[in-house]
Amino acid sequence: MSTRILAAAHAGLVSCRTCGLLVRPVTPTHVGHCPRCDERLSWRHEHAIQRTWALLIAAAILYLPANILPVLTTNTLVSSQSDTIISGVIYLYASGSWPLALIVLIASVMIPLGKIMALAFVLISVRLRSATSNRQRTRLFRTVEFIGRWSMLDVFVDTFVVALVQVAPLMSVDPGPGVVYFMAVVVLTMFAAQSFDSRLIWDAAHARQDRNGH
């Protein structure tokens, strides 16, 4: 690092996560409440790592039923077909609309999986007190946070199709149980990203700076 970094915590100060007010803690162990907005203060988000892990694991578990169970059941006059996310992608690809297949594949399969893996990577690196490529890790985390809302695309498509295509008995589309789990995965990863404290990424760097005997 060429530029020295001063973290508030390093200076014995704490910032309010709600209103951003920089305050001096009561004591290092009992940080106290924000005098402006009465938010409870903490050096870092409380149990940030533990909570993120919990939500992340829950999301990872639910990722399985989300992909195994059908998300959409199409009933036509002649047949009834249940599609999972992956089979939908394959179907789209096989029927020639590969751009659409690619969008669904990225939005519904790769993004949730990538989010889970990215968060896990960040968490593990924090745990290992890694001090390298902090910027990249922070950027990765921000991307995860930003992109989270977009992986609801599949759920939106599902709800639209189900609401629009109801011309029974000619054709009707019903949501499958998979969509609920898929939604849970997306929501849980969003919560996981939110409960993580990105400042933790930098703490290791500071610790190293201190050790290196500035």
Next chain:
Amino acid sequence: MATEGDLDDLPQAVAVPAKRARFSAVWIIPILAALVAIGIAAQRILSEGPTITIIFKSADGIEAGKTFVKYKDVNIGQVTAVRLTDDFGKVEVTAKMAKSAAGLMMEDARFWVVRPRISLSGISGLSTLLSGDYIGFEAGVSTTRQHNFAGMDVPPIIVGGSPGRQFVLNASDVGSLGVGSPVYFRRLPVGQVVAYDLAADGKSVQIRVFVNAPYDQFVNAATRFWNASGVDVSLSANGLDVRTQSLAALLEGGVAFETLPLATPVAPAAPAPADAVFTLYGDRVTAMKHDESISQRYILYFNESLRGLSVGAPVTFFGVPVGEVTDVGLAFNPKTLDARPRVQIIVYPERLIASLPVSQERAAEAALREQDERLAIVRRMVEERGLRGQLKTGSLLTGQLYVAFTYFPKAPRVKLASSGGLYEVPVVMSTFPEIEAKLSGIIDKLERLPLDAIGENLKASLATMDQTLKDGSTLLNHLDAEVVPALRTTLDDARSALGSAQRMLTSTEATLVGPSAPGQQELRNAMQELGRAARSLRVLADYLERHPDALIRGKTQEASPK
């Protein structure tokens, strides 16, 4: 680097005693998620039905993931894979069955492909034109589980445990019958031929028929089955009698049954048990004539020529037919060289009863049912009333003889004797010898006639006759000139009438039956049209399935292949 002073300006946090939980409650979420996931997995595993394989000749209409197995129109499984067998001879279809259907997978369960079928007796499986073919299933009765089945090539006729019973008919050949041929009762279609097979010894054919409830109760021990294929034409004193069952039976054959009228008055006979064996007669007349249940054989020894008496000749009692001749031969004694014409007959007492007034039928039949009583009656008839057999001429033209029984009160008393297990009914000489005697008496008288005087008279008469003959000749000429041409015209007319009848029959055959017949052609065209319509409906449905948005936006332009 900030200074101490700057930091002092910052406000002081408010101290609030905090309670700290060591373990975050957030861990409930992954635990819940894990429980849900385990629950789903457990449900999946528990609801897992058996996977079965069915061997078919071809996979026509079977698609993995799209073809269902249906039992009573309920989906009980889905085809998951279709592949060739190891020897490439057949097709192995793998299907995943529902858990609930696991109990149905017994070794005698049957599978077949349901597709539209058209035969003379009807159209079936039309719904598959739209929905695609599916695999039909019929549960068996066995309790042995099995997972590998051989599919049937043709759907079974009787499915879904339809109420009714099967019967076995023995026939000399199958004739025009086939699986699905109708069974008629009073010309009402009440069942179908289910199967046929050669008997183990190869000497007969066993035909299995299924008679639907409630008609199966009309099948009892006195029921006669006959082959109702074709037209039954008989010419009798009553005129022309044509019997057919239905047009379908005419074309593809059928079996009809009827219960002998006699069995009903006494007590409604108990319905025959399932798989009871019956004989399939060639036609109705033979079927209704024979009754092996009540019959009695007798033997008669005549003392005159049997020329003109053949097997099958009727046996009558006061002119009422009661039986027939079963054997005509000789009884020869090698020691005495005595040869006696021997005639064996069979008598069906039931026919006699049938000709009685209704009021007497019941009593008569009750008496005739028991063999001992029957014999006692015959014995009394022979010994007390002088019942005798006699050969009579049925037709003076052909000289056909028949056996007639009548009472001869003046006949000498004879006992009813038994010979070789058969009762011998005494006979009397036929009336022809009497005629012969009378004829010889006439000849004697003729000899005593005064021929010379007659000759003289004759000469005078001849002159007159000459004239008469001439007149006769004129008359004949007249006949020749006028009547014969008219007769010829009549014959020609008759011949042309026959010709046009034949032409009509030929054209009927060409229209209805022939392979290139317009009727067939049109039926085939109509079916093709129907098939095409169904295919386009299917294409539409497939398209809709693939592009549900088409319902809203209409069909988008397909990318044209390069």
